[in-house]
Amino acid sequence: MYHRGLICAFAVALMASGAQAAEDAKYPNLKGQWTVIVKPGVPGQRVKFDPDKPWGRGQEAPLTAEYQKVHEESMADQANGGLGNYPTATCHPGGMPRMMSVGEYEYIVTPETTYILIGGEDNYRRIFTDGRPWPGDIDPTYAGYSIGRWLDESGSGSFDVLEVETRGPFKGPRAYDGTGLPLHFDNQSVFKERFYLDKSDPNVLHDTITVMDHALTRPWTADKTYRRSANTRPKWREYYCINGMVNVVIGKENYFLSADGLLMPAKKNQAPPDLRYFKQTQN
Amino acid sequence: MSKGRWSKRGSSKGGLGLVALAAWLAMSAGAAPAADQALYPDWQGAWARFVVRGLGGQPSFDQTKPWGLGQEAPLTAEYQKILEDSIADQAQGGQGNFAEHAQCYPAGMPLMMVAFRPLEFVVTPQTTYVLVGGSDHYRRIFTDGRDWPSDIMPSYSGYSIGLWTNAGGGGRNDTLEIETRGFKGRRAYDATGLPLHFDNQSIIKERIHLDPSDPNIMHDETTVIDHALTRPWTVDKKYLRRPNPRPDWEEAYCVEGTALVTIGGEMYYLDGDGLLMPARKGQKAPDLRHFK
Numbered sequence: 001m002y003h004r005g006l007i008c009a010f011a012v013a014l015m016a017s018g019a020q021a022a023e024d025a026k027y028p029n030l031k032g033q034w035t036v037i038v039k040p041g042v043p044g045q046r047v048k049f050d051p052d053k054p055w056g057r058g059q060e061a062p063l064t065a066e067y068q069k070v071h072e073e074s075m076a077d078q079a080n081g082g083l084g085n086y087p088t089a090t091c092h093p094g095g096m097p098r099m100m101s102v103g104e105y106e107y108i109v110t111p112e113t114t115y116i117l118i119g120g121e122d123n124y125r126r127i128f129t130d131g132r133p134w135p136g137d138i139d140p141t142y143a144g145y146s147i148g149r150w151l152d153e154s155g156s157g158s159f160d161v162l163e164v165e166t167r168g169p170f171k172g173p174r175a176y177d178g179t180g181l182p183l184h185f186d187n188q189s190v191f192k193e194r195f196y197l198d199k200s201d202p203n204v205l206h207d208t209i210t211v212m213d214h215a216l217t218r219p220w221t222a223d224k225t226y227r228r229s230a231n232t233r234p235k236w237r238e239y240y241c242i243n244g245m246v247n248v249v250i251g252k253e254n255y256f257l258s259a260d261g262l263l264m265p266a267k268k269n270q271a272p273p274d275l276r277y278f279k280q281t282q283n
Numbered sequence: 284m285s286k287g288r289w290s291k292r293g294s295s296k297g298g299l300g301l302v303a304l305a306a307w308l309a310m311s312a313g314a315a316p317a318a319d320q321a322l323y324p325d326w327q328g329a330w331a332r333f334v335v336r337g338l339g340g341q342p343s344f345d346q347t348k349p350w351g352l353g354q355e356a357p358l359t360a361e362y363q364k365i366l367e368d369s370i371a372d373q374a375q376g377g378q379g380n381f382a383e384h385a386q387c388y389p390a391g392m393p394l395m396m397v398a399f400r401p402l403e404f405v406v407t408p409q410t411t412y413v414l415v416g417g418s419d420h421y422r423r424i425f426t427d428g429r430d431w432p433s434d435i436m437p438s439y440s441g442y443s444i445g446l447w448t449n450a451g452g453g454g455r456n457d458t459l460e461i462e463t464r465g466f467k468g469r470r471a472y473d474a475t476g477l478p479l480h481f482d483n484q485s486i487i488k489e490r491i492h493l494d495p496s497d498p499n500i501m502h503d504e505t506t507v508i509d510h511a512l513t514r515p516w517t518v519d520k521k522y523l524r525r526p527n528p529r530p531d532w533e534e535a536y537c538v539e540g541t542a543l544v545t546i547g548g549e550m551y552y553l554d555g556d557g558l559l560m561p562a563r564k565g566q567k568a569p570d571l572r573h574f575k
Binding site for chain 2: 031090091108110112115117118119123124126130132139141142143171233235236237242243248249250251252257258260261263269270271273274275276277279
């Protein structure tokens with residue numbers, strides 16, 4: 001009985017450890033902390049769609065004339081102290097595709113779902129790889145609804161590419177970067193992505209994203225890259241936009257909060273907010 | 284050596300070899316998902332909080348009792364007063380000791396485990412993740428055998444180290460024991476502002492396991508050790524697995540619907556047009572000294 005028990009335990013342990021190794025071998029190793037690769041010398045903020053070009057106009061986004069105007073007006077408003085077309089300035093989620101342009105990422109690969117943990121203004125993504133069809137009704141979200149499938153393009157017997165399609169309806173407005181470079185306000189974007197490890201460096205991850213959006217004259221593709229931290233137990237920074245947020249919107253106007261939390265104008269000669277509901281004022 | 288004894292030894296070795304061969308064949312045939320199930324309990328799906336009908340108020344730490352004073356939290360006299368002051372402030376239009384979370388700051392532990400929306404548990408050998416959403420993102424519970432780091436960055440969710448155990452004696456992991464340290468605050472147990480100590484030195488211990496008689500009930504036995512308490516406070520939080528194997532995961536962000544704004548230490552409302560309104564009777568308008 002004792003020997004049978006040992007044999008069974010050995011078999012389960014052998015099966016489990018070997019099967020875990022087999023499971024790990026089916027999928028590429030996406031473990032660890034992935035940080036957006038910033039190209040040195042490219043001006044502007046690092047949060048942008050095409051990492052190889054400057055933000056804003058430098059992205060040379062193939063916008064329609066209408067949305068080129070939306071973009072120009074956004075930047076003009078920001079030059080005057082406004083927030084432009086950038087709700088993330090008040091901690092609203094960035095949604096797709098901006099959520100793939102920030103911070104530190106963690107990928108969790110399971111057979112049914114690949115999760116991307118993001119944090120910050122956006123929580124995480126779920127990419128369903130369980131073979132499900134597109135649902136008949138999708139609730140609007142900032143992240144969209146993502147269905148993916150694993151491919152073995154190298155013929156090695158293991159998966160090496162995750163192809164993803166993400167549809168809405170989305171919530172919005174959404175912008176590609178801090179200049180308010182706009183996606184269409186109809187929130188009908190479709191994204192197609194290919195995630196794969198760099199062939200010459202397994203510590204570089206590619207997310208080649210193509211955006212199809214009614215604000216564009218053609219699909220727009222960028223290859224976003226991320227570098228894996230060498231630390232096998234990385235520090236995960238907890239970041240919440242709301243900590244330290246100094247923009248406040250009252251009515252249709254945005255204001256700043258001073259260091260002592262008082263309202264300040266954000267624009268030159270900006271009038272104070274409408275205080276029609278107050279009987280008593282402080283000054 | 285007798286034939287009989289030799290035969291027994293031979294049959295043991297042969298049996299071991301057969302079992303090992305069977306195991307190897309099972310591996311090769313892609314039995315990995317089944318083996319993962321053998322290692323860890325099935326925690327897949329959407330886990331909704333257990334609701335006691337008729338309790339009133341909002342959900343709280345102890346699911347079986349009303350929020351606020353009804354929780355009968357073993358608070359020190361000092362922190363009992365903080366709770367009562369918070370409730371009184373809320374009765375006057377303030378947010379009391381819940382002001383930060385009311386303005387979309389993270390709730391942190393333990394409130395983030397109340398499951399306002401269903402939770403998702405993702406189990407891997409090195410880490411178990413709890414996807415929460417809303418104002419709190421997720422938790423990472425490290426099960427890779429690491430030691431406590433000497434420097435923990437304070438966070439609302441804390442730093443969690445877990446250990447899988449086989450409490451049921453069934454030959455597989457069935458219970459995740461967790462300790463969580465290293466907090467930021469302020470944190471409260473519920474929306475009355477039932478307070479944890481402002482020193483943020485809480486330690487929270489948990490035992491998460493499925494109900495032995497119903498695998499669609501999960502228990503999170505949570506013990507809070509905190510300087511605002513006169514003794515450790517333990518509750519058994521339960522979650523119910525939703526039957527849909529492909530649940531609809533709701534995306535919720537507090538900033539979308541919040542109507543509160545704090546200016547100069549005072550909290551105000553925003554009306555439907557986004558205009559400032561008083562939150563309390565007789566509240567003065569904000570100081571506009573920076574405007575000409």
